[in-house]
Amino acid sequence: MGFNTMNSLLKKMVERLSDSPVFLAYRLKQYALRTGKNWDAIASELSVSPDQLGRLALCRPPRSETKLFILDVHSIAEAIPMPVTVLANFLRQQDMLRSYDSDSTSQIAARDRDDHLE
């Protein structure tokens, strides 16, 4: 993900955790792959340092139910630290894109199935 400017132990942790959906490291990796942005660029977009982004990667994704989402985002933003609204917007945007991808895939599969039946 091109995170050469990060604390080396933190970097090793992020690398190891980025394949597990249990961690935000996984979502950040997916975002980097989707957008072609490197670690420093994503950090800049979220108004944090590369190390702070590394700390964010070690957190668990917030729970999806609205009240719990707000609670978790506040707790994460406080721990990093980083602006709550920036984090909330970023995570919501990722959720929307993921569900859009998932819907698109389902629709294409359904269309292929219909075409096949016709």
Place this chain on the structure above:
Amino acid sequence: MQLTEDNLAIIHDRLVDQADATAFLAAFDTLQEMLLDHLHRVFPQQRTEDCEDIVAEMLTNYFNNPAQFDPAKSRLDAYLRMAVSGDMKNLLEKEKRIKEKVPFNLDQLEENGVADQALTRNNDQDRFVEDQALANALTQPRFEALLDKLNASDQAVVQLMIGSERQTARYAEVLGIAQQPIEEQRQIVKRAKDRLTKWLKRQLMLDGF
């Protein structure tokens, strides 16, 4: 956070509780320095990078499966210190075995592609295990036995790879393609090296290393 028994118990409980969004970060903040200090103190000659690799691997394993630690049996800090010490000892023993058994420089082999990405590697630990196994497998008699299975030109290519030869012209010569355009030579040589690298690894795997 202080490393008191109560605080360590809280850290562990937070990791086990799957709803806590910042449990891993809190555990990392609390444990990483203690574990690195421990390794530096017990293994003062060891490189920082090796210590960090071991701490990262241990914490990753623990974060992914916190239930592996049983609070009834020991304190978390003692358990993790013992685990990283054990991993470092294993690393040192493996490095020692590599030095004793490998007739060639493994780094040199890697440069030439023998330890390439032909086999899927799940993580650094797998890679280390694989390289270690490759190193153990590459004793001189075994390597010579493998070479005997190849035709003369392939044998020559492997010998050039082992000798760190980098010039395409030398490979082109032994492959009998020296008269072809240089770009074609490069492609043919690359294919030959990739093919032999994969073949060599496959043979070593089949031999059960």
